[in-house]
Amino acid sequence: MRTFVAINPSQETIRCLEQVLAELLELQICGLRCVRPNSAHLTLKFLGNINPGRTTIISEALYRATKTIGPIKLHLTGLGVFPDLNAPKVIWIGIDGSTDMLGELRANVEDAMADLGFPKDQRRFKPHLTLARVRRKLDPSQMVRLMGALNTISPTYPTNWQVNSISLTHSKLTPDRPIYHNLITVPLERN
Numbered sequence: 001m002r003t004f005v006a007i008n009p010s011q012e013t014i015r016c017l018e019q020v021l022a023e024l025l026e027l028q029i030c031g032l033r034c035v036r037p038n039s040a041h042l043t044l045k046f047l048g049n050i051n052p053g054r055t056t057i058i059s060e061a062l063y064r065a066t067k068t069i070g071p072i073k074l075h076l077t078g079l080g081v082f083p084d085l086n087a088p089k090v091i092w093i094g095i096d097g098s099t100d101m102l103g104e105l106r107a108n109v110e111d112a113m114a115d116l117g118f119p120k121d122q123r124r125f126k127p128h129l130t131l132a133r134v135r136r137k138l139d140p141s142q143m144v145r146l147m148g149a150l151n152t153i154s155p156t157y158p159t160n161w162q163v164n165s166i167s168l169t170h171s172k173l174t175p176d177r178p179i180y181h182n183l184i185t186v187p188l189e190r191n
Contacts (some may be wrong), residue, residue: 077094
């Protein structure tokens with residue numbers, strides 16, 4: 001069972017993503033595959049394929065990882081791409097706010113999962129929500145439109161959201177799109 005640990009955005013944030021994605025679609029870039037706004041999530045830790053029997057022990061570890069973390073206030077910022085502007089593969093919207101606390105949460109989750117044998121992610125944590133994947137090389141005119149969008153598209157209204165929980169999420173890959181199902185939700189309730 002393919003799984004990851006994530007934060008799900010608020011309904012207000014999802015509405016904002018709908019607006020930003022509509023603007024991206026207006027660019028008419030071939031090979032751009034946008035995410036469904038209600039599938040957006042901030043990944044804290046990708047676990048990969050796990051035995052369903054390990055769900056309970058992972059849940060217990062996540063409860064331990066969150067015991068010192070209270071609700072976290074976040075908001076959306078501007079757009080960016082991974083890995084770089086010369087060969088974009090992922091278009092994302094950034095996340096700002098209480099990023100120190102978010103980083104602490106992510107580190108706690110990494111440590112808790114490492115204790116269960118999952119390798120630590122060595123990449124620098126860049127909080128974001130994926131908006132779209134670029135499926136093929138963009139031609140010069142598409143690159144110009146994308147670069148313009150990165151500088152001009154932004155949320156049109158405040159997108160503050162309070163993170164009150166994290167989830168262990170099952171990701172079922174289908175020919176169309178992945179289907180996500182939250183297996184466990186762990187509240188952020190600092191003790």
